[in-house]
Amino acid sequence: MKSQKNIDREVNKTLNALEGLVPATTDPFFYSRLSAKLENRDQAENEESFSFGFAFSMAAVVIFLTLNIASITLYGNQFVDNEPIQQEFIDEIAYEYQVFDLSYYESFEEE
Structure with missing residues (x-):
């Protein structure tokens, strides 16, 4: 109690x-x-983030294009000279990795 x-x-x-x-x-x-201070702060943050994001994306695009060019x-001329060798290599790999005989279908076409 x-x-x-x-x-x-x-x-x-x-x-x-x-x-x-x-x-x-x-x-x-x-x-x-x-409320006015909060509103101004939100607008300032949005403007800063937009300008930084736009500048960053443009810089990334320029760097990407420069590296591609x-x-x-640098490497474009290298492959033009070796084209016959590369074609032979590709044909050789295709022949070695052939799973089934393609001439099988040619026999049906002849009949």
């Missing part, structure tokens, strides 16, 4: 302490100034 009386007394004491609190007050234009000019 004592514990219930102690709990009730503590609850009443806490409620009485809360009744004495005064709500916080601000200037009449506090909310409008706060450089690789084509």
Whole structure:
């Protein structure tokens, strides 16, 4: 029983302490100034992120194109000279990895 009386007394004491609190007050234009600052901050962040993102993407495209052009000019001439050798190599690999005999179908065409 004592514990219930102690709990009730503590609850009443806490409620009485809360009744004495005064709500916080601000200037009449506090909310409008706060909302204006938040709005300006959001707009500034959006503008900065857009400009950085655009500049970064353009730089990436320029670098990508430059590397492609450089690789084509450096390695493009190398493959033109070796074209017959490469064709022989491709034919040889195709013949070795042939799974079934293609002449099988030619016999049906003759009949």
